[in-house]
Amino acid sequence: MQKRLLNTALLTLLAAMAMPAQAVDLTWSGFGTFGYARSDQSFNYQRFIDNGGTVKRDTVVGAQVDARFSQEWSATVQAKAAPSDHSDSQWQASVAWAFLSWRPNDDWLIRAGKIRLPLMLNTENSDVGATYDMARLPLEVYSIAPTTDVVGVSISKTWLGDSFDLVAEAYTGETSTYWRYYGRDRTIDNANSPGSWFLPIDMKSSGLVLTARSLENTFRVGYHEGEASRPGEKTGAGFEYLNPPGLYRLLPGGVDKLRVPILTLGASVMLPADFRLTSEYAKAKIESASRGLSRWGAYVALMKRMGAWTPYVYYAKTKSTDGALGLYQQINANAGAVPAPLRSSQTLMADLTSPYDQSTVALGTSFWVTSKSVIKAELSQVRTGIASSFVDAPAGSDSGNRHINIFSLSYSFSF
Amino acid sequence: MKPWLPLLLLLLLGQAGAAGDDVVVIGNSGLPKTDKITLQRLYTGRIVSIGQQTVMPVNLPAGSPVRDDFLQMVMDQNEEQYTGYWLVRRYVGKGSPPKELGSVDEVVKHVIATPGAVGYVPVSKVPPGTNVIYRR
Numbered sequence: 306m307q308k309r310l311l312n313t314a315l316l317t318l319l320a321a322m323a324m325p326a327q328a329v330d331l332t333w334s335g336f337g338t339f340g341y342a343r344s345d346q347s348f349n350y351q352r353f354i355d356n357g358g359t360v361k362r363d364t365v366v367g368a369q370v371d372a373r374f375s376q377e378w379s380a381t382v383q384a385k386a387a388p389s390d391h392s393d394s395q396w397q398a399s400v401a402w403a404f405l406s407w408r409p410n411d412d413w414l415i416r417a418g419k420i421r422l423p424l425m426l427n428t429e430n431s432d433v434g435a436t437y438d439m440a441r442l443p444l445e446v447y448s449i450a451p452t453t454d455v456v457g458v459s460i461s462k463t464w465l466g467d468s469f470d471l472v473a474e475a476y477t478g479e480t481s482t483y484w485r486y487y488g489r490d491r492t493i494d495n496a497n498s499p500g501s502w503f504l505p506i507d508m509k510s511s512g513l514v515l516t517a518r519s520l521e522n523t524f525r526v527g528y529h530e531g532e533a534s535r536p537g538e539k540t541g542a543g544f545e546y547l548n549p550p551g552l553y554r555l556l557p558g559g560v561d562k563l564r565v566p567i568l569t570l571g572a573s574v575m576l577p578a579d580f581r582l583t584s585e586y587a588k589a590k591i592e593s594a595s596r597g598l599s600r601w602g603a604y605v606a607l608m609k610r611m612g613a614w615t616p617y618v619y620y621a622k623t624k625s626t627d628g629a630l631g632l633y634q635q636i637n638a639n640a641g642a643v644p645a646p647l648r649s650s651q652t653l654m655a656d657l658t659s660p661y662d663q664s665t666v667a668l669g670t671s672f673w674v675t676s677k678s679v680i681k682a683e684l685s686q687v688r689t690g691i692a693s694s695f696v697d698a699p700a701g702s703d704s705g706n707r708h709i710n711i712f713s714l715s716y717s718f719s720f
Numbered sequence: 721m722k723p724w725l726p727l728l729l730l731l732l733l734g735q736a737g738a739a740g741d742d743v744v745v746i747g748n749s750g751l752p753k754t755d756k757i758t759l760q761r762l763y764t765g766r767i768v769s770i771g772q773q774t775v776m777p778v779n780l781p782a783g784s785p786v787r788d789d790f791l792q793m794v795m796d797q798n799e800e801q802y803t804g805y806w807l808v809r810r811y812v813g814k815g816s817p818p819k820e821l822g823s824v825d826e827v828v829k830h831v832i833a834t835p836g837a838v839g840y841v842p843v844s845k846v847p848p849g850t851n852v853i854y855r856r
Contacts (some may be wrong), residue, residue, distance in 0.1 A: 332816045371816040374775050376768045376836070381813055402813055411767040429812035436808045461755070470766060520805070561780060574746070676800040677807060718808055 330373040337366035338434035339402045340715035342441075348698040349686065350709050351444060352393055352485070352501075359386045363441060363715050365432050367401065373402045379406045385432055391483040391503040399452070401432065411692060423474050423514045424450050425585050426525060426571040434717025436672040438608055438615045440627035440683035441713060444695060445623035446602040449587040450567055451533060452482045477511040481536075484595070488656050489698040492648035499700050507534050514569075521575040531565030533591070540594045544636065545652060551643060553636045553654045555594060565591050579610045584626045596629035597694065599658035604665075614670045622664040630691045633660040637692070637703060652703075664704075669713070678718040685711045741842040743789045745854035746828070751775065754793045754853050759794050765803060765815045770838075770853075777818040777838045778827055786824060790840040793856055837845065 329408040340363025342354045354361040367385030374380075382403045389397035396530040404418030421429045425447055430436040464471040471609070483503040492500045512529035534540060542559035544554070571585040591598040623693035624630075633655055640651035659702015669683030688695060696704035745759060752771040761767040762777050769775055780787040782799055791797050806817040821822070821827050827839040828847060838853070845850060 330819050334810060334812065334816075371810070373816065375817075377773045379815065404813065406815070408768055408815075411769055411819075423812075430808055433807075433811040436811055450723070465761065465766065598730070673800075678805040 307624075312432055324609045325510070332371045332373070333368065334371070334720060335366075335368045336433045336435060336719040338363055338715050338717040340364050340434075342711060344712075345710045346707070348699045348709070349375075351695055352697070353388070353712060357711070363434075364388075365434075369402070377408050377593070380404070381406065387432070392504075393501050399711045401481075410466070413464070414461045415457075417457075419454060419456045420459050420476065420478065421454050421527070422450070422452075422476060422510065422529070422567050422569075423516070423527065424453060424529065425587065426523060426573055427585070428453050433719060434681070434715060435677055435719040438617055438679075438681070439619065440608065440671075440681040440715055442667050443585075443602075443604040443606075443619060443621035443667075444667065445621040445663065446585050446587050446604050448599065448695075449602050449623075450482050450529065450569075451484065451506065451531060451565060451589075451591070451598075452588040455508070455510050457510075467683060469519050469522075472516045472518065474514045474516070475512070477509075479507065482506050482508055483671055486595075486657065486659070487694070487697045488653050489703065490610070490652045490700050492651070493657075494538040496649065499697075500677075501512065501697070504528055505536055506609075507536055508532070508565075510565075512567075514595060519661065520676075523571070523679065525534075525569070525571040527567075527569040529567040529569065531567065532562050533565050533593070534562040543596075544632070544658075544676055546639075553639060553651060555654070555657070559594075560648050563581065563591060563593050565589060570678045581610070582606070587690045594657060595659035596632060597661050599624035600625040612675045612707045615673070616668075617670065618666075618668050620664065620666050623661050624690070625659075626660045629658060630660050630662055633658045653720050655703075656694075658691040658699075659694045663693040663695065664688050664690075673677050677720060680717070681717070683711075683713040685713070689713065732795070739819055742856055743786055743793055743840050744837050744843045744846060744852050744856075745790075745794070745838060745840045746831050746846060747775070747851050748831055748835050749851050749854040751836070751838065751851060751853055756794055756854070759854055760782060760796070763795060763818060773836060775836045775838050776834070778822070778830060779818045779820045780827065781820050781822065782842070786840065793839070794854070822848075 327624040330477055341360050342362045343358035344350055344354045347356055349355050350360055351360040365387040370385040372380045383401045385401045386398045393625055404420050405415045408417045427437050427442055431442055438660055451575040455478025459476040461472055461474035485503050487501045489499050492502050514527035517524045539559035541563050542556040545551050545556050567589045569587045573583040575581055586603040587600040600623055602623035604619050606619035608615050608617035636655040639649050643651055665685050665687045667685035668685055671679050671681045673679050689704055689707040692705045698704040702713055754770050791802050811815050824841045827841055831837040831839045831855050
């Protein structure tokens with residue numbers, strides 16, 4: 306897939322160079338975030354955050370080149386370096402965007418290549434910390450879609466209004482991505498030690514998003530239809546309980562592809578006295594063995610601009626379906642009932658259900674050094690309910706009923 | 721006469737001159753007159769044409785007093801708001817801000833010579849016969 310992405314970037318540039326010969330207006334820009342986060346727990350949260358502190362959760366650097374050939378034609382390539390999306394120990398350089406844009410008139414914009422999807426309000430600019438005030442976008446909501454990028458086509462139509470512009474954007478495309486799993490006692494391949502592994506997934510995704518936007522307010526609703534498959538393998542098989550010997554195990558078989566419908570809603574409105582209220586909601590349904598991936602997430606954030614400072618507070622929550630959490634509880638309880646040598650096989654089955662049940666309260670502030678650079682600090686507390694797959698639970702325990710306090714400090718810039 | 725009085729007078733006259741030197745928007749010949757709302761949309765990348773004609777706006781660099789006046793007079797924004805707007809727009813993949821030219825003279829030359837070009841300059845710098853498409 307990396308080769309395909311590289312080809313996409315090269316094709317974008319080659320197509321751009323094949324445009325009618327005119328003066329090309331090239332604009333370079335760069336962005337980055339150096340972020341530090343530390344919790345009061347010894348286990349990892351969000352892959353990297355523990356009481357030892359980490360820079361891996363939020364740090365990213367990138368560069369973007371926009372080539373404008375005319376008012377109608379342009380091309381954009383963005384590359385970034387960040388912790389790998391398929392390894393917890395490596396960093397990864399990747400082409401985040403590579404697309405050709407055609408804007409034949411005021412109303413229509415057509416983009417082809419590697420594009421980021423208009424899922425949540427800040428999905429498209431999520432890598433660029435200097436474009437929003439929160440130290441970290443609420444993961445409860447921003448992690449729900451299995452992928453945020455596709456290689457494909459996006460078509461948008463704009464209706465200009467007196468107070469709001471209405472934009473309808475339809476897209477379709479495909480990509481290869483990874484779903485991360487963590488086994489607290491063992492992994493799928495190694496029965497002797499806990500750890501993470503990354504399941505390669507091919508995703509096809511199409512969607513329609515409506516956005517109403519003024520300079521100060523934004524409203525968005527979107528429906529996205531995904532299709533997930535494992536390269537060369539079937540997926541989606543559930544669990545069966547074998548008695549004797551009283552063990553849950555993965556059912557063999559499954560289907561070639563899984564349907565992944567996702568609903569997204571978002572609003573960000575300016576209130577009197579420079580307060581801003583932002584709230585987003587997303588719901589996904591994935592009928593895989595990892596039933597917990599079927600979940601909803603929402604947050605509400607209130608912030609106030611006071612000169613260079615923007616203090617904020619938010620509350621976020623995500624929860625898998627009751628059926629998924631119930632299944633996790635059954636299997637997890639069974640882990641305690643079987644003989645010790647068999648226990649890890651059952652905690653592995655429980656972890657494979659990917660349960661999510663947690664909330665976060667965060668209090669933070671951004672301080673805008675310039676209009677393109679910002680320092681952010683945040684204190685947050687995460688509380689897990691039945692379980693949360695954002696937590697790498699300690700061996701012999703689980704991720705339920707945890708309180709995690711996190712301090713985050715970051716510097717984001719763009720030039 | 722106090723020795724510093726002429727200097728003060730000169731400074732005050734200079735200030736009065738700058739304040740009275742309104743910014744106007746000029747376009748390549750043939751572009752129609754336009755209004756503030758259209759210019760706001762054009763300089764925020766929400767439209768690419770005026771009256772069915774494709775246009776390409778140009779900016780002066782950030783920090784230019786003429787740009788500050790334009791942002792205040794036409795865009796109802798300050799530099800921070802305008803830069804912040806384009807920062808987001810660029811990084812959601814919806815385009816890049818108008819090309820920047822280094823001086824008022826460059827803007828005048830570019831607009832006169834380039835079909836579809838639009839720029840803003842102080843009224844005192846507008847050469848005779850230039851197509852002024854918006855003035856306050």
